[in-house]
Amino acid sequence: GIQVEQSPPDLILQEGANSTLRCNFSDSVNNLQWFHQNPWGQLINLFYIPSGTKQNGRLSATTVATERYSLLYISSSQTTDSGVYFCASPNQAGTALIFGKGTTLSVSS
Amino acid sequence: NAGVMQNPRHLVRRRGQEARLRCSPMKGHSHVYWYRQLPEEGLKFMVYLQKENIIDESGMPKERFSAEFPKEGPSILRIQQVVRGDSAAYFCASSPGTGDRKEAFFGQGTRLTVV
Secondary structure, eight states, X not given: OOOEEEEOSEEEEETTOOEEXXXXXXXXXXXXXXXXXXXXXXXXXXXXXXXXXEEXXXXXXXXXXXXXXXXXXXOSOOGGGOEEEEEEEEOTTSSOEEEOOOEEEEEEO | OOOOEEEXXXXXXXXXXXXXXXXXXXXXXXEEEEEEEXXXXXXXXXXXXXXXXXXXXXXXXXXXXXXXXXXXXXXXXXXXXXXXXXXXXXXXEEEOOBTTBOOOEEOOOEEEEEO
């Protein structure tokens, strides 16, 4: 089945710094989602991005489907950005999202 | 438009008891998915349902676990005779499941603790 790998596993930033999180997937996909799991455990949708680039405030994402990767950019990071960032892609049957293991981001003031 | 609603948020059960987790999808969504998250791990798919049908249960343990999504009412994930290893966060997601837009939205999860 499809494999989803995220890097780096952990990231520590000072407030105001920028960062790039990467998601590699093993097979061609027709959609990809990025989520933020906050310290309270809630999963928040960030981007639904099968291909191309999208921006939402300080966050943006780019998926290059032909090269099987997606990038999440966080600019001017804030302490509230802390948490775990997951990418997920559907399996071949389209019946489930396959999650990466996540990138744990800690932003300190 | 309310999001995906899960209840209870926290559930404590003694070993051997039954746990029932409920999920009401977003309005207009007819596809429901259940995932389990163990501490410090990512989400693992369990089961995918549409109204009155189980479409894919390949991620669900063969024993003690069952799921349903009746014509009326919420989807239910049922765990019988719980054991300590069942302690986890259980998330439900829903999607419209039609066309090219199949974005899934997640509820806040139910945190099950087996004592």
